[in-house]
Amino acid sequence: MAAIANVVVRQQKARGFATVAQFLKTDKTFAFAASDGNDRHKLLKNSSDKVVMASPGMSMAVRAARNALDPNGKDYSNGGYFWDGADIATNYDAHVKVKDGIKFTDPKHNIYNIKETVVPGEEWWLDAKRKPTRLRGKWNYKYESTAAYGGTIFWKYNADFLQATGNKVHK
Template sequence: MMDSTKLTSEERLLAAIAYGESSTLDQYEEMAALASVMVRQMKARGYSSIDAFTSKDKNFSFVRTDGNARYAKLMKAAEKDVERSAPMSDAVRAARNALSGGVDHSKGAYFWDGADIRSNYKHHAKVRSGIHFTDPAHNIYGISGSERTKILYRTVRKKVNGQVKTVREEVGRYSWVYESTAAAGGTIFWRYGQDWMTVTRAKEYK
Protein backbone atom coordinates (compact mmCIF):
# COMPACT_ATOMS: atom_id res chain seq x y z
CA MET A 1 0.00 0.00 0.00
CA MET A 2 1.04 3.63 -0.48
CA ASP A 3 2.57 5.57 2.40
CA SER A 4 0.58 8.29 4.10
CA THR A 5 2.56 11.21 2.65
CA LYS A 6 0.25 13.72 0.98
CA LEU A 7 0.04 13.30 -2.77
CA THR A 8 1.63 16.02 -4.89
CA SER A 9 -0.06 17.03 -8.15
CA GLU A 10 2.81 15.48 -10.13
CA GLU A 11 2.53 12.18 -8.28
CA ARG A 12 -1.22 12.05 -8.75
CA LEU A 13 -0.98 12.88 -12.46
CA LEU A 14 1.72 10.26 -13.15
CA ALA A 15 -0.12 7.69 -11.05
CA ALA A 16 -3.33 8.35 -12.98
CA ILE A 17 -1.52 8.01 -16.31
CA ALA A 18 0.12 4.73 -15.25
CA TYR A 19 -3.21 3.47 -13.90
CA GLY A 20 -5.07 4.53 -17.03
CA GLU A 21 -2.52 3.10 -19.46
CA SER A 22 -2.15 -0.21 -17.64
CA SER A 23 -4.31 -3.28 -18.11
CA THR A 24 -7.08 -4.27 -15.71
CA LEU A 25 -4.74 -6.92 -14.28
CA ASP A 26 -3.73 -4.15 -11.85
CA GLN A 27 -0.14 -5.32 -11.59
CA TYR A 28 2.30 -3.04 -9.78
CA GLU A 29 5.23 -3.92 -12.07
CA GLU A 30 3.24 -2.93 -15.15
CA MET A 31 2.26 0.44 -13.69
CA ALA A 32 5.79 1.04 -12.41
CA ALA A 33 7.24 0.27 -15.84
CA LEU A 34 4.79 2.65 -17.53
CA ALA A 35 5.62 5.39 -15.03
CA SER A 36 9.34 4.90 -15.65
CA VAL A 37 8.87 5.24 -19.41
CA MET A 38 6.90 8.45 -18.90
CA VAL A 39 9.63 9.97 -16.73
CA ARG A 40 12.35 8.86 -19.16
CA GLN A 41 10.48 10.40 -22.08
CA MET A 42 9.80 13.58 -20.11
CA LYS A 43 13.51 14.07 -19.42
CA ALA A 44 14.61 13.09 -22.92
CA ARG A 45 12.24 15.63 -24.47
CA GLY A 46 13.44 18.40 -22.20
CA TYR A 47 10.39 18.86 -19.99
CA SER A 48 10.67 19.66 -16.29
CA SER A 49 7.42 18.01 -15.23
CA ILE A 50 4.97 15.31 -16.25
CA ASP A 51 2.26 17.98 -16.40
CA ALA A 52 4.22 20.08 -18.90
CA PHE A 53 5.14 17.01 -20.93
CA THR A 54 1.63 15.63 -21.26
CA SER A 55 0.01 19.05 -21.70
CA LYS A 56 2.22 20.01 -24.65
CA ASP A 57 3.01 16.61 -26.16
CA LYS A 58 -0.47 15.11 -26.32
CA ASN A 59 0.45 12.32 -28.74
CA PHE A 60 2.49 10.26 -26.31
CA SER A 61 -0.14 9.32 -23.72
CA PHE A 62 -3.76 9.82 -24.69
CA VAL A 63 -5.39 9.06 -21.35
CA ARG A 64 -5.53 12.74 -20.35
CA THR A 65 -7.77 13.58 -23.29
CA ASP A 66 -9.48 10.41 -24.54
CA GLY A 67 -11.95 9.91 -21.71
CA ASN A 68 -10.05 7.04 -20.08
CA ALA A 69 -12.17 5.96 -17.11
CA ARG A 70 -9.30 4.65 -14.99
CA TYR A 71 -7.34 7.86 -15.41
CA ALA A 72 -10.38 9.96 -14.46
CA LYS A 73 -11.11 7.75 -11.45
CA LEU A 74 -7.71 8.27 -9.86
CA MET A 75 -7.56 11.97 -10.72
CA LYS A 76 -10.90 12.58 -9.00
CA ALA A 77 -10.48 10.21 -6.05
CA ALA A 78 -10.06 11.52 -2.53
CA GLU A 79 -6.74 10.54 -0.99
CA LYS A 80 -8.46 8.29 1.55
CA ASP A 81 -10.13 6.42 -1.31
CA VAL A 82 -6.81 6.05 -3.12
CA GLU A 83 -5.30 4.63 0.08
CA ARG A 84 -8.16 2.15 0.45
CA SER A 85 -7.78 0.88 -3.14
CA ALA A 86 -4.90 -1.54 -3.60
CA PRO A 87 -4.63 -0.91 -7.39
CA MET A 88 -4.69 2.89 -7.04
CA SER A 89 -2.26 2.74 -4.12
CA ASP A 90 0.06 0.67 -6.31
CA ALA A 91 -0.24 3.28 -9.05
CA VAL A 92 0.88 5.95 -6.59
CA ARG A 93 3.79 3.76 -5.47
CA ALA A 94 4.66 3.28 -9.13
CA ALA A 95 4.67 7.02 -9.74
CA ARG A 96 6.79 7.75 -6.70
CA ASN A 97 9.20 4.99 -7.68
CA ALA A 98 9.68 6.49 -11.15
CA LEU A 99 9.95 10.09 -9.98
CA SER A 100 12.59 9.13 -7.42
CA GLY A 101 14.66 7.10 -9.89
CA GLY A 102 13.71 3.75 -8.38
CA VAL A 103 13.65 0.29 -9.97
CA ASP A 104 12.95 0.50 -13.71
CA HIS A 105 10.69 -2.43 -14.51
CA SER A 106 10.62 -1.39 -18.20
CA LYS A 107 14.36 -2.13 -18.51
CA GLY A 108 15.19 1.08 -20.36
CA ALA A 109 12.15 1.25 -22.65
CA TYR A 110 10.92 4.38 -24.41
CA PHE A 111 7.70 2.93 -25.84
CA TRP A 112 4.99 0.40 -25.04
CA ASP A 113 2.02 -1.47 -26.49
CA GLY A 114 -1.02 -3.18 -25.07
CA ALA A 115 -3.45 -5.72 -26.49
CA ASP A 116 -4.02 -3.70 -29.67
CA ILE A 117 -0.72 -4.98 -31.06
CA ARG A 118 -2.42 -8.39 -31.37
CA SER A 119 -5.90 -7.24 -32.40
CA ASN A 120 -4.52 -4.81 -34.98
CA TYR A 121 -1.39 -6.80 -35.83
CA LYS A 122 -1.50 -6.47 -39.64
CA HIS A 123 -1.94 -2.70 -39.55
CA HIS A 124 0.00 -1.87 -36.41
CA ALA A 125 2.62 0.82 -36.99
CA LYS A 126 5.36 -0.90 -34.99
CA VAL A 127 4.70 -4.28 -36.61
CA ARG A 128 4.89 -2.70 -40.05
CA SER A 129 8.16 -1.00 -39.11
CA GLY A 130 9.63 -4.20 -37.71
CA ILE A 131 9.53 -5.69 -34.21
CA HIS A 132 11.87 -8.17 -32.56
CA PHE A 133 11.44 -10.00 -29.27
CA THR A 134 14.76 -10.18 -27.42
CA ASP A 135 13.25 -12.69 -24.97
CA PRO A 136 10.34 -15.08 -25.65
CA ALA A 137 8.94 -14.13 -22.23
CA HIS A 138 8.23 -10.64 -23.57
CA ASN A 139 5.85 -12.03 -26.21
CA ILE A 140 2.80 -12.09 -23.95
CA TYR A 141 0.35 -11.96 -26.88
CA GLY A 142 1.88 -14.79 -28.88
CA ILE A 143 2.48 -12.70 -31.99
CA SER A 144 5.21 -13.09 -34.59
CA GLY A 145 8.22 -10.85 -34.88
CA SER A 146 8.25 -8.84 -38.10
CA GLU A 147 11.97 -8.80 -38.78
CA ARG A 148 13.03 -8.11 -42.35
CA THR A 149 16.41 -6.91 -43.51
CA LYS A 150 16.28 -3.48 -45.09
CA ILE A 151 19.21 -1.77 -46.77
CA LEU A 152 19.58 2.00 -47.00
CA TYR A 153 21.49 3.49 -49.89
CA ARG A 154 22.74 6.92 -50.89
CA THR A 155 23.47 8.21 -54.37
CA VAL A 156 26.96 9.58 -54.93
CA ARG A 157 28.96 10.77 -57.91
CA LYS A 158 32.29 9.02 -58.43
CA LYS A 159 35.03 9.02 -61.01
CA VAL A 160 35.26 5.54 -62.50
CA ASN A 161 37.90 4.91 -65.20
CA GLY A 162 38.19 8.60 -65.83
CA GLN A 163 34.44 9.14 -66.11
CA VAL A 164 32.12 10.63 -63.48
CA LYS A 165 29.29 8.25 -62.78
CA THR A 166 26.34 8.22 -60.41
CA VAL A 167 26.42 5.14 -58.21
CA ARG A 168 24.52 3.82 -55.20
CA GLU A 169 26.41 3.09 -52.01
CA GLU A 170 25.08 1.16 -49.06
CA VAL A 171 24.70 3.32 -45.97
CA GLY A 172 23.77 0.48 -43.68
CA ARG A 173 21.18 -2.16 -42.95
CA TYR A 174 18.85 -3.22 -40.16
CA SER A 175 16.33 -5.99 -39.56
CA TRP A 176 13.94 -4.33 -37.11
CA VAL A 177 13.12 -0.93 -35.68
CA TYR A 178 11.73 -1.93 -32.28
CA GLU A 179 13.10 -4.52 -29.88
CA SER A 180 11.44 -5.64 -26.66
CA THR A 181 12.93 -4.80 -23.27
CA ALA A 182 10.34 -6.26 -20.92
CA ALA A 183 6.71 -7.26 -20.49
CA ALA A 184 4.48 -6.85 -17.47
CA GLY A 185 0.76 -7.32 -16.99
CA GLY A 186 -0.77 -6.61 -20.40
CA THR A 187 2.00 -4.37 -21.72
CA ILE A 188 5.04 -4.99 -23.93
CA PHE A 189 7.88 -2.48 -23.61
CA TRP A 190 10.18 -1.44 -26.47
CA ARG A 191 13.24 0.53 -27.43
CA TYR A 192 14.77 1.18 -30.83
CA GLY A 193 17.20 -1.42 -32.17
CA GLN A 194 20.83 -0.28 -32.29
CA ASP A 195 21.28 -1.09 -36.00
CA TRP A 196 18.32 1.10 -36.93
CA MET A 197 19.55 3.87 -34.63
CA THR A 198 23.00 3.76 -36.22
CA VAL A 199 21.76 3.76 -39.81
CA THR A 200 19.12 6.46 -39.40
CA ARG A 201 20.86 8.52 -36.69
CA ALA A 202 17.52 8.66 -34.95
CA LYS A 203 16.99 9.93 -31.42
CA GLU A 204 16.20 7.08 -29.05
CA TYR A 205 13.04 8.74 -27.73
CA LYS A 206 11.31 9.78 -30.98
Protein backbone atom coordinates in the same frame (compact mmCIF):
# COMPACT_ATOMS: atom_id res chain seq x y z
CA MET B 1 1.57 0.15 -14.38
CA ALA B 2 5.06 0.75 -12.97
CA ALA B 3 6.73 0.05 -16.32
CA ILE B 4 4.40 2.49 -18.09
CA ALA B 5 5.28 5.13 -15.48
CA ASN B 6 8.98 4.47 -16.18
CA VAL B 7 8.44 4.96 -19.92
CA VAL B 8 6.45 8.17 -19.43
CA VAL B 9 9.16 9.69 -17.22
CA ARG B 10 11.91 8.53 -19.61
CA GLN B 11 10.05 10.13 -22.56
CA GLN B 12 9.43 13.32 -20.58
CA LYS B 13 13.15 13.68 -19.87
CA ALA B 14 14.26 12.69 -23.38
CA ARG B 15 11.93 15.27 -24.91
CA GLY B 16 13.19 18.00 -22.59
CA PHE B 17 10.03 18.69 -20.60
CA ALA B 18 10.48 19.96 -17.04
CA THR B 19 7.58 17.90 -15.69
CA VAL B 20 5.48 14.89 -16.63
CA ALA B 21 2.37 17.10 -16.47
CA GLN B 22 3.88 19.52 -19.00
CA PHE B 23 4.83 16.63 -21.30
CA LEU B 24 1.39 14.99 -21.20
CA LYS B 25 -0.39 18.32 -21.61
CA THR B 26 1.70 19.07 -24.71
CA ASP B 27 1.53 15.59 -26.27
CA LYS B 28 -2.02 14.39 -25.64
CA THR B 29 -1.52 11.30 -27.82
CA PHE B 30 1.33 9.75 -25.85
CA ALA B 31 -0.64 8.41 -22.87
CA PHE B 32 -4.33 8.57 -23.72
CA ALA B 33 -5.44 7.64 -20.19
CA ALA B 34 -4.08 10.97 -18.97
CA SER B 35 -5.91 13.05 -21.57
CA ASP B 36 -8.92 11.23 -23.02
CA GLY B 37 -11.29 11.31 -20.08
CA ASN B 38 -10.34 7.88 -18.69
CA ASP B 39 -12.61 7.27 -15.69
CA ARG B 40 -9.90 5.75 -13.46
CA HIS B 41 -7.51 8.63 -14.14
CA LYS B 42 -10.27 11.13 -13.42
CA LEU B 43 -11.11 9.35 -10.14
CA LEU B 44 -7.47 9.42 -9.06
CA LYS B 45 -7.11 13.12 -9.81
CA ASN B 46 -10.33 13.99 -7.95
CA SER B 47 -9.81 11.81 -4.86
CA SER B 48 -8.42 12.85 -1.50
CA ASP B 49 -5.11 11.41 -0.32
CA LYS B 50 -7.02 9.28 2.19
CA VAL B 51 -9.22 7.75 -0.55
CA VAL B 52 -6.21 7.19 -2.82
CA MET B 53 -4.24 5.39 -0.11
CA ALA B 54 -7.25 3.22 0.78
CA SER B 55 -7.64 2.06 -2.83
CA PRO B 56 -5.27 -0.75 -3.90
CA GLY B 57 -5.30 0.38 -7.54
CA MET B 58 -4.87 4.09 -6.90
CA SER B 59 -2.20 3.60 -4.22
CA MET B 60 -0.33 1.30 -6.63
CA ALA B 61 -0.47 4.04 -9.29
CA VAL B 62 0.99 6.53 -6.82
CA ARG B 63 3.79 4.09 -5.85
CA ALA B 64 4.53 3.48 -9.55
CA ALA B 65 4.74 7.22 -10.23
CA ARG B 66 6.98 7.85 -7.22
CA ASN B 67 9.25 4.98 -8.25
CA ALA B 68 9.51 6.31 -11.82
CA LEU B 69 10.34 9.81 -10.60
CA ASP B 70 12.96 8.54 -8.13
CA PRO B 71 16.45 8.66 -9.71
CA ASN B 72 17.20 5.44 -7.79
CA GLY B 73 13.87 3.77 -8.57
CA LYS B 74 13.65 0.43 -10.36
CA ASP B 75 13.14 0.56 -14.13
CA TYR B 76 10.43 -2.02 -14.73
CA SER B 77 10.44 -1.31 -18.48
CA ASN B 78 14.15 -2.23 -18.75
CA GLY B 79 14.99 0.81 -20.85
CA GLY B 80 11.82 0.84 -22.92
CA TYR B 81 10.62 3.99 -24.68
CA PHE B 82 7.37 2.63 -26.12
CA TRP B 83 4.63 0.14 -25.28
CA ASP B 84 1.80 -1.76 -26.93
CA GLY B 85 -1.23 -3.56 -25.65
CA ALA B 86 -3.51 -6.12 -27.29
CA ASP B 87 -3.79 -3.97 -30.43
CA ILE B 88 -0.47 -5.34 -31.64
CA ALA B 89 -2.15 -8.76 -31.91
CA THR B 90 -5.65 -7.71 -32.97
CA ASN B 91 -4.32 -5.26 -35.58
CA TYR B 92 -1.16 -7.24 -36.37
CA ASP B 93 -1.06 -6.82 -40.17
CA ALA B 94 -1.60 -3.05 -40.02
CA HIS B 95 0.36 -2.32 -36.82
CA VAL B 96 3.14 0.20 -37.44
CA LYS B 97 5.71 -1.59 -35.28
CA VAL B 98 5.01 -4.93 -36.98
CA LYS B 99 5.42 -3.24 -40.38
CA ASP B 100 8.73 -1.71 -39.21
CA GLY B 101 10.08 -4.97 -37.77
CA ILE B 102 9.90 -6.43 -34.26
CA LYS B 103 12.19 -8.78 -32.35
CA PHE B 104 11.51 -10.36 -28.97
CA THR B 105 14.70 -10.33 -26.90
CA ASP B 106 13.13 -12.82 -24.49
CA PRO B 107 10.42 -15.36 -25.37
CA LYS B 108 8.55 -14.29 -22.21
CA HIS B 109 7.95 -10.90 -23.83
CA ASN B 110 5.84 -12.46 -26.60
CA ILE B 111 2.65 -12.51 -24.51
CA TYR B 112 0.40 -12.52 -27.59
CA ASN B 113 2.26 -15.30 -29.43
CA ILE B 114 2.77 -13.14 -32.51
CA LYS B 115 5.44 -13.59 -35.15
CA GLU B 116 8.56 -11.48 -35.18
CA THR B 117 8.94 -9.48 -38.37
CA VAL B 118 12.15 -8.96 -40.29
CA VAL B 119 11.93 -5.72 -42.27
CA PRO B 120 15.42 -4.88 -43.54
CA GLY B 121 16.36 -1.28 -44.04
CA GLU B 122 19.43 0.73 -44.89
CA GLU B 123 20.50 4.34 -44.73
CA TRP B 124 22.99 6.04 -47.04
CA TRP B 125 25.03 9.21 -46.74
CA LEU B 126 23.98 11.62 -49.50
CA ASP B 127 26.01 14.13 -51.45
CA ALA B 128 24.95 17.71 -52.17
CA LYS B 129 22.81 16.48 -55.06
CA ARG B 130 21.03 14.00 -52.75
CA LYS B 131 22.71 11.01 -54.42
CA PRO B 132 23.73 8.10 -52.17
CA THR B 133 27.49 8.00 -51.66
CA ARG B 134 28.27 5.62 -48.79
CA LEU B 135 26.27 3.13 -46.78
CA ARG B 136 25.67 4.49 -43.30
CA GLY B 137 24.21 1.28 -41.90
CA LYS B 138 21.65 -1.53 -42.12
CA TRP B 139 19.08 -3.07 -39.79
CA ASN B 140 16.67 -6.01 -39.86
CA TYR B 141 14.03 -4.63 -37.49
CA LYS B 142 13.40 -1.32 -35.74
CA TYR B 143 11.93 -2.46 -32.42
CA GLU B 144 13.16 -4.91 -29.80
CA SER B 145 11.27 -5.90 -26.70
CA THR B 146 12.52 -4.91 -23.26
CA ALA B 147 9.80 -6.32 -20.97
CA ALA B 148 6.21 -7.52 -20.82
CA TYR B 149 3.70 -7.38 -17.97
CA GLY B 150 0.01 -8.20 -17.94
CA GLY B 151 -1.16 -7.25 -21.42
CA THR B 152 1.62 -4.79 -22.25
CA ILE B 153 4.83 -5.23 -24.25
CA PHE B 154 7.62 -2.65 -23.87
CA TRP B 155 10.00 -1.73 -26.67
CA LYS B 156 13.05 0.30 -27.61
CA TYR B 157 14.69 0.94 -30.96
CA ASN B 158 17.26 -1.59 -32.19
CA ALA B 159 20.84 -0.26 -31.87
CA ASP B 160 21.58 -1.01 -35.56
CA PHE B 161 18.62 1.14 -36.62
CA LEU B 162 19.69 4.00 -34.33
CA GLN B 163 23.29 3.90 -35.52
CA ALA B 164 22.36 3.74 -39.20
CA THR B 165 19.78 6.52 -39.10
CA GLY B 166 20.93 8.80 -36.30
CA ASN B 167 17.33 8.62 -35.08
CA LYS B 168 16.65 9.73 -31.51
CA VAL B 169 15.97 6.92 -29.04
CA HIS B 170 12.60 8.36 -28.07
CA LYS B 171 10.96 9.33 -31.39
